[in-house]
Amino acid sequence: MTDLKLKTHQMIDSLKTICANFGLGNDGNEFKIITQVFLYKYLNDKFAYDVKAIDKTLANYGNDWQAYYTQMSDDEQELLYLQLPNTAILKPHHLISYLSVRQNEAGFANLFDDTLFDIATKNAELYAVKTDGGAKVVLFERLSQYISDPSKRDEFCRAIINKISGFSFEHIFNQKYDFYADIFEYLIKDYNSNSGGKYAEYYTPNAVARIMAQILVPDDQRGQLKSQSVYDPSAGSGSLLMSVAHIIGEDKCAIYTQDISQKSSNLLRLNLILNNLPHSIGNVIQGNTLLNPQHKEKGQLKKFDFIVSNPPFKLDFSDFREQLDSKENQERFFAGIPNIPKTKKESMAIYQLFIQHIIASLKDTGKAAIVLPTGFITAQSGIDKKIREYLVNNKMLAGVVSMPSNIFATTGTNVSILFLDKSNRDKVILIDASNLGEKIKDGKNQKTVLSIVEENKICETFANKKAIEDFSVVVSYDEIINKNYSLSAGQYFDVKIDYIDISESEFNTKMQGFEQTLSDLFEQSKTLEKEIQNSLKTLVFKS
Structure with a gap:
């Protein structure tokens, strides 16, 4: 080979x-x-x-x-x-x-x-x-x-x-798949820069794709699933879809996609062919998902078993915003549509629309995994918070994994993966994986690379809903409500205070030492001030 x-x-x-x-x-x-x-x-x-x-x-x-x-x-x-x-x-x-x-x-x-x-x-x-x-x-x-x-x-x-x-x-x-993935990645690697046309935007890192797939389809479900529908409303090259399809089984699932980019649709078609999924090419749609979603049943949005997505975070959609703000879209965009800012229209939070579209496209027993800016999980106002309130109040949240910085070499935005599960009525797991990974140079950029051991730690912790000190917490929906709907693991970690046994005389001795040190520093400061003032007096102007 x-x-x-x-x-x-x-x-x-x-x-x-x-x-x-x-x-x-x-x-x-x-x-x-x-x-x-x-x-x-x-x-x-x-x-x-x-x-x-x-x-x-x-x-x-x-x-x-x-x-x-x-x-x-x-x-x-x-x-x-x-x-x-x-x-x-x-x-x-x-x-x-x-x-x-x-x-x-x-x-x-x-x-x-x-x-x-x-x-x-x-x-x-x-x-x-x-x-x-x-x-x-x-x-x-x-x-x-x-x-x-x-x-x-x-x-x-x-x-x-x-x-x-x-x-x-x-x-x-x-x-096996890994060989084809290598060919595909090698094929596009020279186009992952501005000079070659920004193909990196259509490619999600393999580590992220694997974590999302393994958490969505845990070990005990593999081999058990049949006739599953897997959807990505902003599919790019389809790396997320490939990972899920290979765990479920190519012959046991159908892929559904939509993406506005002609480049990404061609990349996706190539990826489906290379990965033994040509039977799903007929479900690939090139077009605007938000404005004109094409996957429907009886005039309504089609519902899917699994949804994965790494949607664009910021994008100017002001040209068609008014068309989205219609009566027929009120149910789909229940938390609202981002306003057009007076400056920097390109900063419009389009990811907020994709999250809502995904929620509306999920079966009652469905699961989803979405890559989002980490700011989403803690925002205390606006559309972000309304979406979190909806997920918690309707008990359809599985958990969140906050990823290390620079996990995507092409963006410095910190990202988290939001996992939805409409059947999860009980505990939610929140993982802070921000300290994992090794920092390496990737051309002019720096990226963080997770080891297989670290990937497995994230997936196993999530699957077992295991609380690990300074890494993960398992919380109830009520606890999330009490924390103002925050989904950041760090806000639930116990605050630890270390106590040291010490006698009164030892305490007094330490305090005297601190006071003496502080007095000495103050005296040194006064001496330095005088020296600086004297030095300034010696300076003269010379033409």
Whole structure:
């Protein structure tokens, strides 16, 4: 696996080099080219793997299986396609091997583009992402169009085909998720900066994703759940969803998402394909969740078993605020809608709307985990407090984990994870994990990295509702009300006073010592004052 992982990274690096050689280095279209070529390679090899598993004759042909596949009749091919398990259907002329043989023909760029477009069209039902306007965004674009000089397009497409035809992914398709996560993270790592387009905003750290998933689905429930719906209203690249889906089981859950960003929707589609969840791509919506939520049943918001979200914290939504402040949204946004500030509209607390939307989208037995600014858990007025009052008064709170600072390298905002559980009528656990983790440099930024031991400590403490000195407390809803609805663990920690046995004479001796020390310091201060004043008198002006 290590060797294949290395080859995969080398292939991605090679695609970046090709883009640079043709003038597309750090170009806004470079990421599209690399991800779509990578996806074409992945689908090609996944198709080969699946058809060989179905038809043993194809498998017996080994590396020459394409020749036998090409000679199959239309009826034989159709029978083969019917047995494919959520895999893209590739005709013989769609295969990399077919394009490789024809790469020296004139107009190869057109053939290359037509092939990818044909694959996207024929597999649109499985792989297209829908927009809230009803349009379908298919898998592939015409990639050679990004080369401004038409005379260089054939050469560009030839270079791509030669780089992706040298090895196969086939023998690793039964491996575990971590390998695919590594590929995905490696694929976007160079785009996690402003120069590459802020892709970091679409990626939640793996440690945060794992903690959220493990707390939402504890050990005693794993393997027991079936037909679960998992939703993220601001999905980004989908790392939170992947973590939950893998714990529940890819075949035991359906993913539902919405995100306003076209970039994030494309990243999410790639992530679903890489993580054996293509059956959920039809539930991916590109659009404004707050203004136009698309997942509905009988005209009402669809309710979900699990919801995870790392919503944007601050964002200017003044252009559509008035549309949100309507009678039909009063129930959904029960705590109110943030006002438009006179200055810094970009500081509008949009996360407050996402929390309320999540509460409205949760089943009566549902659970949710939401990343929020830590200020939310203690604010003593406004929408934040109204939401906390609602959660406590309706007994739907599981707990809070306050994370270390800089757990996200791209923001200095302290964050906490809010856990909701509509079935939790009893105790609530509050964890202060702010002192955990190791500080490391990440480029120009500093971030905090949790060890696996520390992740497990957080999850086990939460699952067992265990009180640990200066780390966690277990409180009742009434205790939270008495603390003015604060969800900060630190406000519930016992104040400890250390007492030392001492006699009256020892006490008097210590006090005399303190008084003498203080007198000596006062005398030194007077001496220094005189010295400073005398020094100032010696200063003269010189022109």
